[in-house]
Amino acid sequence: MSGLTLVFGLFFYLSLAIFLVGFLAKTWKYAFTPAPLRIPQTPAPVSAAGVPVRMFQEVVFFKSLFRGNKLLWIGGYLFHLGLLFVLVEHLRFIIAPASSVLNTLVTYDLYSGFVLLAALTFLLILRVAIDRHLYISLASDYALLLLLLAIASSGLLSRFWDGGHIRMNLPQIKAFIGGLVTFNNIGSVPTNKLFLIHFSLVMLLLIYFPFSKLMHSGGLFFSPTRNQVDNPREKRWVTPWVKTRPTATLPSLEQQAPAAAAAPVQETAEVEG
Amino acid sequence: MAEPAAEKTLLDIITEADTDRNVKGPELTGEINVPRVEEGRIVKGVLSGAKPYAAKPDMMTALGFPDTLVDNWEEAAVKRLGELLEKYKSLQVYLDICVRCGSCTDKCQFFLGSGDPNNMPVARAELLRRVYKKYFTTEGKLFGKLAGAHRLDLKLLGDWYAYFHQCSQCRRCSVFCPYGIDTAEISMAAREVMNAIGLGQKYTDMTIGKLLEIGNNLGMNPKALVNTLESIEEDIEEEDGVPVKLPLDVEGADILLVTPSADFFASPHVESLIGYAKVFHQAGANWTLSSAASEAGNFGMFIGNYTLMQKAATRIHNAIEQIRPKRLVVGECGHAWRIAYSFWNTLIGPFDSLDPKYPAPQHICEYTYDLIKRGAIKLNKEANDEFTVTFHDSCNVARASRMGNRPGGQFTIPRELIKASCNKYVEMDPETTKEKTFCCGGGGGLLTDEIMETRVAGAMPRMQALHAVMKSDGVNFMALICAICKAQFTAVLPRYGVPMDVAGGVHQLVGRAIELGAKE
Secondary structure: OOHHHHHHHHHHHHHHHHHHHHHHHHHHHHHHHOOOOOOHHHHHHHOOHHHHHHHHHHHOOOOHHHOOOOOHHHHHHHHHHHHHHHHHHHHOOOOOOOOOHHHHOOOOOHHHHHHHHHHHHHHHHHHHHHHHHHHHHOOHHHHHHHHHHHHHHHHHHOOOHHHHHHOOOOHHHHHHHHHHHHHOOOOOOOHHHHHHHHHHHHHHHHHHHHHHHHHHHHHHHHOHHHHHHOOOOOOOOOOOOOOOOOOOOOOOHHHHHHHHOOOOOOOOOOOOO | OOOOOOOOOOOHHOOOOOOOOOOOOOOOOOOOOOOOOOOHHHHHHOOOOOEEEEEEEHHHHHHHOOOOEEEEEEHHHHHHHHHHHHHHHHHHHHHHOOOOOOOOOOOOHHHHHHHHHOOHHHHHHHHHHHHHHHHHHHHHHHHHHHHOOOOOOOHHHHHHHHHHOOOOOOOOHHHHHHOOHHHHHHHHHHHHHHHHOHHHHHHHHHHHHHHHOOOOOOOOOHHHHHHHHHHHHHHHHHOOOOOOOOOOOOOOOOOOEOOHHHHOOOHHHHHHHHHHHHHHHHHOOEEOOOOOOOOOOOOOOOOHHHHHHHHHHHHHHHHHHHHOEEEEEOOOHHHHHHHHHHHHHHHHOOOOOOOOOOOOOOEEHHHHHHHHOOOOEEOHHHHHEEEEEEEEHHHHHHHOOOOOOOOOOOHHHHHHHHHHOOOEEOOOOOOHHHHOOOOOOOOOOOOHHHHHHHHHHHHHHHHHHHHHHHHHHOOOEEEOOOHHHHHHHHHHHHHHOOOHHHEEHHHHHHHHHHHOOOOO
């Protein structure tokens, strides 16, 4: 194993470990932080069976975003769809021999790559072109978009650069990545610079993932306004961190009356709802 | 000669408001235009100086908060925020997962009405998120301002005080958020942190104090309540010639009605109270009000303080033990219905002593609707022929509760009541009703006169939608099911050149239409 293979191999394992541990730790926190009160955003499902339906509409169709902003929905939806296809198509670097379904899909990989690139560009344009979006955008928002753009560009470029050098090197990439994933027969790392750049950027993304807003991918499922059932009258919810109800004892009506008689009758017109 | 000014404390500086605020609404055109975020406004928000009065030391201590800003306020705020993060899943998840997509940016009535960029829900949430990132996240610690992290300094605390009191916790933004991020949860947490370091808002904290000490937000003692109810009974008998009663503290009554105390005193609220009384009378119900539970509202929610909210709700529990009713009915009030419907069972339940045949609690609209469906009361629509009516969905009812058995019953049931009470009913623009309804601009503890500019700005979208149907259909009555909406619109309508009596209650219409007397 060459020194370069060792470096990139370790880089891969380190990134993957940070990603997995970080993602799980964050998701664990979301799952187990108590929810004291019932706060579904209504109208909400009135039975537990309705919650997966609501979640499905959000996760698969981005329903609320669609209601909120059509342009954003187009950009966001195409980006996520493109990403999904690109990720599936990348399985060819791991699965050997690739399945026939995957092979069919891979013949269209340029389309998904360009959709991904176009959607990211569109999202970046929205961020700077709409005054409100420009105002709320942070440096980290741009950085993430640029990182994703760089990943998509370098990936796509490798299909054209040097007469599709990467495609010709597929067996070598497969031997390296496939070996890393299966912990078995790790081939030496391809030395194509474009590949190394693409690979490194993806590793950076994995490392940054659990510390960033990308955690919306896990957090979405734990959003109380979306995942709670609207049945507080039918089913009593108990606040996990409240052990007992306070016993604020009131004076009896007889006790109340003399004190009340002594108190001045308030005649202000100030209204308090 | 003016007295020499005392030296300003930090608290004075943080809560110092601009003077000379503009309290007149813009011209009504019927259109809701999204303001442009201009360069100049980015530096200084137009409403950064619109701040409510700070709570006085005695109000703070009465609620168990420090009497004034504590010396180590930054440290104390971070500590309290850390505690809340452990206790509230909503806060933890929502501070983490916002991607600043921008979907919410044009949805808040306070942004639409003011053009102040910090009133975009995401920008408002970022005020707290900056501090969260600074002290609680790796990203913020490593990248600082690039990741939007910022320490809680005097300037930022001043912005918290201004802008978390320009959120009515109406949850409209949450409807359009791909992850359902609820700014209400964030603004409640921010207010809880501020109270914990001795920085409270006078109106809300004073009102909670009155509720805990006297039993209602108005600070109306039982004797005054007795007098008021008697005079309302006299008024009804004079007007309709029927002895409709408003019983108080009747032990063993079948129905306990808990209603916002504004219903006893304020106008047009009292008209709805008369409406409930007529409904109970005509249904032949054995009902009562309670002096111990003479308030359905509970401002503990507005400041995100679980303990105070539960303590205040405990009065309802005690009233149930005292009266031993079979049913629990709640009057017209938005945030109160949210708390009653969504939280009471958790806070003061289970309601084992009530008759399980009925929902506990039940909204007065559900109660009346059921009577109408069964033909137990009759309504004469002609009694309201002078009105062309529209309905404003109250935010807390629309997005944080339900009526009836099906999702969306909170939209259909009040409308059915209105349609049963009058001949002419018109809907406002569907982009401004049901779950997309705008807040009146006075919810969440903002119903106080020193921030009238905020309230007028927040009312803008509803006012435009109302203006549109006033012009097109001759609407002259906007029916409401919330005490805060009623008080807010009564104050704000004239500032838009609309007569204040356009605002009224749903049960005001029911009360006018109901046929009193012997049943057929």
